[in-house]
Amino acid sequence: MSLLEIRDLRIDYRTESGVLRAVDDVSLVVERGDAVGVVGESGCGKSTLGLAIPLLLAPNATVAGGSIRLDGTSIADLDERQLNRLRWTTVSFIFQGAMNALNPVQRIDQQILEAIRIHEPETSTATARARVVELLGLVGIAPSRAASYPHEFSGGMRQRAMIAMALACQPALVIADEPTTALDAISQDQILQLLRDLRRRRGQGLIMISHDLAAITRVCDRIVVMYAGVIVETGTTADVLGRRDAALGTIHPYTRALLDAHPDLHGPRVLAPGLSGHPPDLARPIVGCRFADRCAHATDHCRAVAPALVAVSRDHDVRCHFAVAERVT
């Protein structure tokens, strides 16, 4: 049984200008101990996908199709109370702690303690407190700082505190949504290092969401590239990165554009050459390939017929008409 199994997931937002499909036909399997990176431009539906897993979607969102199974249980069948029990114990979140994800009027240790209290009412206060100190130590925060308020921490420290909090109830899966955004380079580095170590040492499953491909490749062993609500490419990190100079058809043109934005993956990010314009408006029906408008290789066929996700090799799928062409020849 897989830890997480998402099948044909569709998520709609009701908006004033109509229904917006933020996630379309997404399937994804995460095994225990896997680290999967979800990458894509702003607005492509990464956060929506992540929030859907413990059903934390905004009130105007609906799951319009598909299923999400955690440890074999379909979360659609759970009521609010059961969901609350599952949250943080099975799936926890690392939000962008550098921003506003921590309650500004509660002390850090209290916020971590709260998670333990809710899910393990039988644990004594002393034990829980000891755990908080241990967790903070794990992310490099001294016990003397535990009783601080969020504003007394730097952005990087807040993010590390967020990570400590995410680990409080030993979840099987941690979802990190933009864990390094808005941090300085050194803090980013620390956080990535931390995520990597934790995964290795504690064997937690990880889904890391980012628009920063370089960050993802440092932590994850599988990459999911999203574009305008759909998965356009998925494969092992090595597979996807290995194709960067390969022929069209073994790598999605959008992934290539993302890769080109990071010449050596650690260097400064430059604007993706040849990638201009914006993703399509998700509130309107889209005909053909979603990327066609911005693709240098697009043909009339691309603009008319939406491509399917096809395997170009074992464990490596690409949603592109040219991918089909290569396999046929």
Added chain:
Amino acid sequence: MRGSYWVRKLASLAATLYATVSFNFLLFHVLPGNPVQLLARSGHYDAAARRQLVALFELNHSLLDQYVIYLNNTLHGNLGFSYVYREPVTTVLGSAIGNTLLLVGTATFITVVVGVWLGVVAASRANSLTDATVSVTSLSLWSMPDFFTGMILIFVCGVWIHVLPISGIESSGLASGGLAHVLDIARHLVLPATTLVLVNAAEFSLITRNSLVDTLVEDYVLTARAKGVSRRAIVWRHALRNALLPIVTATALYVGMVLGGAIQVETVFSWPGMGLLIYNAVEQRDYPVLEASFLIFAIAVIVTNFASDVLYRLLDPRVRRT
């Protein structure tokens, strides 16, 4: 740097109080149309009486001297002499202050409790029928002048169904101090306090609701949901304290409003407090009483505002340690 904060804060309080007293002097002693001039010029007084008046109000001094005398008097609690009661204003104010405190204090306590609760109910079910009902009811109540609400309550409770006393603070002929006396005052308090609560809780619940709705979309609320915190606990433990912060800053506005309401309500219910005193002072042009009452109201607002600043520091750690 904690000390310097309090020094600055107290200095600012003192400056505001000083400005208020000066403003009062400006209103009542300097601006054209001020009561002293009106009186001195009016034909009701013969030359001797006018001279007495001029002496009484120190009009024979220069404006600057008058100002210094005024400051000095005010500082020593000498608030002048009532034209009507022929007593020092402080004597006239005596019991009125306590009565108003009783009314406004009771009303405020209930307003906060009811207002917060209604605001939470409306915000937790934002955009539902309950929410719309609370909002529309609140807006309607807010749109009623305090005195009109009071008149309707008198009509309903006093005229149609004789259940509660509609006037004054106590029935005559009861020995003071006993339990019966206290209960009697409580019964008299019901309608005026209810009037103030209806009007102010309406506004309070609207503000709480809006602030809470804004807070409930904050990132840390999502974090709490992700942690598996129950809906109730999210609202009460995580969101409410943050949502109340902007409301605490609006304390001065609230106190100003409730005092304005007290004037109307005390008039309608003949509640012998500062409000009724102001009403009578206006009617009889008893300017010293009016002047002192306004000064006391203004100081009350400023002092509560100061207290709310202190409360804010307790509620918001971000302010506390900067």
Added chain:
Amino acid sequence: MSVLDDDVARRPGVWRDLWRDRMGRSGLIMMVAVLFVVLVGPMIFPFQSQSFGTSSASILQPPSAAHWFGTTELGQDVFRQFLLGGRISLYVGVFATVIAIVLGAGLGLVSGYYAGWRDAVLMRITDFFLVLPTLPLIIVLAALFGQSIVITSLVIGLTSWPQTARIIRSQVLSLRERALVLRVRSLGASNYRIMARHILPNVAPLIFANLVLVLSGAILAQAALAFLGLGDPVQVSWGTMLHNAFNAGAMSTGAWWYILTPGAGIVVMVLAFSLIGHSLDRVLNPLRRSQR
């Protein structure tokens, strides 16, 4: 494309959104109804002269065919007073609001745009007036300076601006940064031009939302003043009617028509504007918008 274009482009939508919002629509309809009654009513029902009751039989009479809303303690027709009184309430409300908004928005704009010492000084003054209890201050001023409707309007207007100034200032402060970027772009644009062309249009909806709320407040303040006997004795407003009704013992004698008629007038007029203001607040606040 100017940096501020996106905001300006949203403006026509405000009216549409207001009409779509249930509260906003109720407010607009109520406002039109009130304005119709108050402005057109007296033309439809022209009353020749104030007919005083000649006998005690016409005093404090309940509604009848001759007097739709009954009579006053002097035997006057309540309906007539009601129609004419609304004008006074509205007149004072609008006059006072214009003063308060011009002052408040003006100070807010200057304070927010220039920032620095001008801001510090102006906000210090604003804060001082903000903590003065408004209605008591209005009562004192009216008692000192007189109670004609012009003076009442001035008094209410001159005491109702601080909140507007605060609100507009903070909005302008947040627009300022972007406006200064613009200034660098279109080199040479004067402060005045930036303020008039770019800042003012962006705060206009906010000013409007505030205006409606100040208007409700001003109408309530006028009513309270008149009720406390500080109304214009010649120009009988709804508040004055309630003052007379109260003093004539309308409550103990059960003359509900004399109380409910002017009272309902005030409530509906104030409610119309506060519904609009409340709805505008939601429409203009993107957070609450997406929540709908």
